[in-house]
Structures are given as structure tokens and as C-alpha cells.
Amino acid sequence: MGPGVLDVPSPDVGLDVKFGFNDLCPVCGDKVSGFHYGLLTCESCKGFFKRTVQNKKNYQCIDKQQCQIDKTQRKRCAFCRFKKCLQVGMKLEAVRENRVRGGRNKFGPLYRRSRALRQQIMRQHFVSMVKAQQNIMPNGNGMDNGQSPIDITGVTNGNVMQVKSEPEQPNLHPFQHIYSSLQQTPTNVGHPSHVHHQNHHPHHPSSTHHQHHYQSSHQQQKSLSTTASSPSSSFNVYPDFFNTNPNVTNNTRMPSFQLNPFNPYYKNSSTTYGHSPPSLLLPPTSSLPTGVSSTNTSTSNSNPPSGSSNSSSSPVGQLSSKLLDYQISSPTTTVTNTNNNSTSNTSSILSTLTMQQQSITSNDSMNTDNHNGTSSVYFYNHQYLGQNYEMNDTNGIPEILTKLIESDQAYRCTEVRYIEDIQQIHIDLTREDGDILVVCSLLDKLCFLMVDWARQSLYFKDIQIDNQIKLLKAAWIEILIIDLIWKQCQQPKETCVNCIVSANGQLLNINLIQNPAVKKLAERYLQCVNDFRQLQWQYPEYLALKYLVLFDPDVQGVTESSLIEEVQEKITNALGEYTTDHNNTSSTSNTSSTQQQVPTNEQEKFACILLKLPDVRLVGNDLKKLLQLIDRKHDGKLLDGCLLGEMLNGLQSNN
DNA sequence: ATAGCCTTGAGA
């Protein structure tokens, strides 16, 4: 926590208990009147939501269910208004079935946390502004015309903070209240299509009264999301995902991938892969990647936890088994199943979280002394840390971020041994099915690495294992995407135009993607990459972001909320301090019409980074939905028993 | 049906 950060006097800048009330309603953009049904909304949307739920209204949209909802047009389409209420996160369960007046509900702590966090962030922001003012005007007198420093950010002055005509603000993150306060421009990278709060509240405690309504509204959502031609609505991949795009013929297909100069595997293996199927399509035991032992060479637990990927009979489980075999069959993996009986027999997450820490020998390939340009570690860290980041340069980095970096560095040294396994994967986008099996296999491995990273991470390892599982299940997809975005941001932009830099080092040209919905998801992802590029986010900021996503005290069922919240606050403060102290933001103004939230100065970087999270979550949710649909298409057998499948079906297996 | 204002009452 930055010294003195919280000492900023709040009354002077309007950070009293009423802060947030200058915000705009995330549904319609009207003035916020308070917390209602889970978040800050205006009085009218509060009433509308109440009436709708209490009276079990069923609305119809006479248009395409994409009506714009703002203050002047909110009455036009109740369907779309209610849809938006749900999207931004208004909680059905906060409407009382018995209509009892007064008192408080279970959301009290949530509201308080939101307030506290908002207050912290605003103060942090204020500190940024003061520092900036001092830099510009040493006398600190830059407040003519009655304009306070805060006005620049639009954080506390509702007149300054403008919400454009389409204030699409998906409730995609525990910091939604912060977003509504920080947001100066909408984050309308496509339309959010899901009733998102399901993710955060998988075990919806709503009464039967609400259940009925919820289901009906959910069905409306569902029908919405399956509207095939709806260009801006949801991710519609089913049922035509496996259909070939007739417009793309074999003759016109481009090469499936390019060599990534940062990928040591391709660098060293000349051109053996071409268009041929990857070796991973061979049976799991037939070939083992360099540096990865087979099960029978590991020392011995003949009874790896059942349900782990190495015992999976699913196609993806088989493809993914090698890496996990290596891990889970280590001697002490008779895991601490006593920690959580309900999951001990089936959880790959638990198995991974509790697997034995691998010892590192001096002969390992991760010998970091070898920086001659050929070692995997060199390339890997180069890719991970960025070319401009000096690991020893911790000057001016808040202590907590330094610790995160050290923790992360330690893990990178462990992780690198698995990288070659991942790098051997080859995705052939020109395949009719988009090579979905291989893609899932890759994602499964990334899930493993992410859980492995988390369990060795600062603070996270101190959390109870059942809470670890819950946090991971809530955050995995976003962390995975943040990782991918980060890696891609470390590549020169010109080397990956229109390409996704896959975790295996491949450059996946999105023009090869045949399914329109998948392509749209890819484009949205690349938009995120571009946004982050413009932010010029740095390694400590990337790490902080991952931690903020992971440490969400509002995850359903988590019991160490205060501890988690404490970490979240520490990281928030540290990130704010770092972005304030490191004037690393591009001063070039945004020239792209599609770009949003690009900071015009370094003071806004902190807010911009946080404001990218809804977009990340949108991409994550769409990817999740896609995977679920594909799995369903395979009768649930595609991902059965593998880590990816367990993550995807987290809602069911959480209890 | 909407939306601004009022009343209520558990919890801080």
C-alpha cells in the first residue's frame, strides 16, 4: 500500500459517503440515486426492475432486441431495458418475495465493499491528479474556473463524466461499481450477450417466486443469443460451428501458420510441421515432448487422483494427458483430499492445486544462465517480460508489486519446463472443425499452467484450498485471456497483424477462421490486444491485473472474503501508485475511431487498465460459451474429466 | 406503466 495514499483528505474532493451518487445509471445513463438491487442505479430503473420482478412481467421486443436504452428512450422497450438491467448486474434475488419493507439484506456487505473500494480508487486517482497538477504547475494552482482536479477525470463530477448514447456497461466484473465511477466512455466492444451475473452467482439463491421469472427472462436471453443473424448480439456459434464456410475453398486457403521468431521450438525445428497433423494426435504414450517424463518414469504413485486428465477418456483429456501425467503422478499426489471431500474424488483442479511441488535440478532446461539466444527460458522470459523490462529494475515499484514480480519470476522458472510441450501443439485453422480438438487440448494445458501458477503465487497459496478452487473457477478464463493478451503485446505489432499469437507460439491468422461468430470473437480479442498495446501496460501492471481478477471477494461461496478483499485492496493501491509514478503512457492521442479508454496522459492509465476488464470478460464469456457449445455438441464427452471441462462446468461441480 | 417521493425497519 502506498504510504500516505489513504491520507488524502476526502471531503475536499467530494469523496464523502455520497460519492458515486454523481454517477450515471449503467442502464439508462440517468442520475444515480443509490444502490438498488446490487448496484448504483437511478430511481426509475430501480422502480422498473422492481415492478418487472414483482409482477413477473414478460416483455416482448418488437425490433431486434437490441434497442438502445438511454434516459430518453428507456420507456420504448421494456424487454431491452430489463435485458440491460440483468446485463449490468441488477440482482433478481434482491427483490423480496414477501415484500417486507425496510431493513437490510444480504447485499449490505457487498455495497460496503464496493463503496470502500471505490473510495480507495478515487483517492488513488485524486493522488494522481494532484501529482500531475504539481508537475505541470509547481504552485499547484491549476484549478481555475472552479474546476477541481477531479473534474479532469470525471470521477466525481457527474457533469464532466459523459456517457455516450449507448452506455453499454456490462456487469462483467466485481469492480463494476468502480467502472461506473471511472468510466468516461462506454465499453461497447460488441454487445454483451449474457446474463452475466450467473457467473458470479452460480447458485442463485432466488426464491421460487423469482426462479420462475428468472427462468423466463433467461429464456428470453437464450432466444436472443441464438438469433443467428443478430450481428451485435451474442456469440452464436451453435449449431453451425462445424460447418465449413462455403466461401472458403481449399484452394484459397492461406498457410495455416507462420513461424514465430520468438518460439524456440520452431526456430530449432526447421519446417517439419507444415500442414501435417501434430504429433499430439498420436496416442498419448507414443511420443513424449522433450523434458516431460512419461508416467512410468515418474517415481511412483500408481494411483493418481481419479478424474484428473491423465485418467480421462475424453479426446481432449487424452491429448492433454502427458503434461498432467508428469505432474499428478508424482509421489505425494495422494493429495490432501481431506480438505474438501465434496471435490476430492473428481476434481482435477484440486489435484493440480495439491500436487507435489516439482524440484528443480541444475540440469534442467530452465537454466537461466544460458542467455545465448537459444535457451527456452531466454525466449520464454523474453516473450513474457517484454523486451524493455529489466527484471532487476525495481526502482520505484511498490513493494507489493515487487513481491508479485518475484513470485511470478520464480514460477516462470518452473513453468518453462512445460513450455516445450505446449509449443509442440500445432493448430490448423483450415481444418473444417477449426482443429477444435487441438485448441481444446491447448486450452486444457493452459488451464493446468494457470492453476499451477496460482497455487504458487503470493497470497493465493495462503488461502484455503476450497476457496482457491472457487476463485480459480471464477477467474480462470479472464486470467487465461490476460495472459494471452500480455504475450501478444510483447510481440512487435507489425509481426502479428490480424493474427492471434497463440500460447504455442503460432500466429493464427484470423482471416482463416471460417465460422463468422468465431471470427468475431477473434476480432474482439484483437481489439483488446490493441487497446492494451495503446495503454503500454507494463509487466507489473499486467501482474497486478491478474491478481485483481483472481482475488475477488464476491465470488459465490468464498469464506475468506476479508482476506481476499485485503489482497485486492493492496494490489489496487499498488497498481494505482505504480501507474502514477511511472510515466510510461503514450502521449500520442488516440486516432482510431474504434479505440476507447486510451489514456491521454499517464494519470488516466490506472483507470484505463481497470476499464479494460469488462472487455476481457466479454471475450472470456464468449469463449466459454463457445467451448460449452462445442462440448455439448459432443454430448459432453469432449472435455469430460479434463481440467478445462471442470473449469467450464464450474457451476455444477462447485458443490 | 412510469418515476419521483415517501415509509419502513434491520443493522451499524
Next chain:
DNA sequence: TCTCAAGGCTAT
């Protein structure tokens, strides 16, 4: 006692 997020009332 005060706060504030519920539900209620009612002019539009």
C-alpha cells in the same frame, strides 16, 4: 439514533 436499501404511493 442514524443510515439506507428495500417496498409503497400517486401524479403523470
